[in-house]
Amino acid sequence: MQVPNITEVRCQECPIRHRAVCARCDSDELEILNSMKTYRHFAAGDVILWRGEPLEYVASLVTGAASLSKTLEDGRTQMVGLLLPSDFIGRPGRTEIEFDVTATTDVTLCCFNRSPFEKLVEDTPHVAQRLMELALDELDAAREWMLLLGRKTAREKIATFVEMLARRSHVEQKDAPRLITLYLTRDQIANYLGLTLETVSRHFSSLKKEGVIAFSDRHHLQVLDLPALQEATGDDADGGFVS
Amino acid sequence: MQVPNITEVRCQECPIRHRAVCARCDSDELEILNSMKTYRHFAAGDVILWRGEPLEYVASLVTGAASLSKTLEDGRTQMVGLLLPSDFIGRPGRTEIEFDVTATTDVTLCCFNRSPFEKLVEDTPHVAQRLMELALDELDAAREWMLLLGRKTAREKIATFVEMLARRSHVEQKDAPRLITLYLTRDQIANYLGLTLETVSRHFSSLKKEGVIAFSDRHHLQVLDLPALQEATGDDADGGFVS
DNA sequence: ACGAAACCTTGATCCAGATCAAGGCGGCGA
DNA sequence: TCGCCGCCTTGATCTGGATCAAGGTTTCGT
Secondary structure, three states: OOOOOOOOOOHHHOOOOOOOOOOOOOHHHHHHHHHHOEEEEEOOOOEEEOOOOOOOEEEEEEEOOEEEEEEOOOOOEEEEEEEOOOOEEOOOOOOOOOOEEEEOOOEEEEEEEHHHHHHHHHHOHHHHHHHHHHHHHHHHHHHHHHHHHHHOOHHHHHHHHHHHHHHHHHHHOOOOOOEEEOOOOHHHHHHHHOOOHHHHHHHHHHHHHOOOEEEEEOOEEEEOOHHHHHHHHOOOOOOOOOO | OOOOOOOOOOHHHOOOOOOOOOOOOOHHHHHHHHHHOEEEEEOOOOEEEOOOOOOOEEEEEEEOOEEEEEEOOOOOEEEEEEEOOOOEEOOOOOOOOOOEEEEOOOEEEEEEEHHHHHHHHHHOHHHHHHHHHHHHHHHHHHHHHHHHHHHOOHHHHHHHHHHHHHHHHHHHOOOOOOEEEOOOOHHHHHHHHOOOHHHHHHHHHHHHHOOOEEEEEOOEEEEOOHHHHHHHHOOOOOOOOOO
């Protein structure tokens, strides 16, 4: 369950310091957070929080990836969010959450007990403001995903997913080759996109056959023809892409 | 365009005073808001804001209903939110929005110019906190809708939509008959649910034939068999419904 | 190094919902 | 009052993606 990890540092040296809920904090505020936090670790596949379970702490995701998912009575599930480093888990003012949170890779969380944190939010506008920004960014992402789920074809969904990963990994590693890591299995991708795993596999294969993408192994791919990929997403040509 | 309306009142008497962005404000704060606000009116069908247009004001919806929608290159559209009285339009910190806002009925907005409002958010924790609550509630709603769009059948989508309206109108009018008003056309409902208008019409008909609902006219219906309706939504039996 | 389990691919078939098509109904302006 | 137009219903047909099915491949524990 609890996996050891070496990313436990003081807030000042934290890798997500400038993007997480603490981004706007000055060094005094950071000192308070530093004394409140504890780290927790989860292995890939572990459930971090169950829907409806009393919420004892809130947290920032430090390393790894986690999914938010909702389930229907008969077991159909839909992923409703993908958390990456600096994303926030839990919401002040609620004692439970409406979805399950699962570690998709090994995960490190920076945790704060809920009630002291809520007090902090009341007293510290910098935290409240940042929390609002994070919530509004997630809302934008959720709405973008609603368009995908409601109106895009399977091919467009896959292309959008790959393009999203390309854009994101491009920000991190500035080198040309655009090697992309899929942190999810075909089954998890299907849950994310509102498809079945067979359909995901088929459309990966056809994009591969068309020379748009190439796989080095099952979890690593490369975009060979970015214009074709963007064309396949069905989105407006927004042009805001840096070559 | 601009439709006259009689709901222009002082904040203290405002019908949405206890639910809108001003909900947590004390009377001094309310006085400031009162002096900043202006009302605007829109007729059913008018576009309130276009995607990407510079955002000059933010607003609370006072009366009527408005939809948020996103569009793909080829014209397919998906409604990504339905705004009702007390809901908030716009986001402090951004100069534009990512979707179109359209009046679905005649609408009254309580508007604040963006930059003074942003200043107010900085200085007034009560406003910032309430704004965050509203954003997080919308995020919950968006995720619930992602489950619907990604995994529910057409019948389940329609049943969920009707049950949502039933729940909401039940809160407002406590009388038994549960007469529900559809503010949307079949086409708009289809855009909301990620379906076509024909499919919406067909499933309304079949729920009618089964005696679950009854229409008095095209825009007014009654729930005859609430348990059957809830069964048809595909959701967990949550039991949290007051008879 | 071996075997089992988890994961992925590809093929065949089926079906829910889209699309195409043809009226019906009701409200509104002339 | 009539006729048009916007909206809704219902039927016929088509099709994209689900489902069912059968291996292939990688990973991991022993």
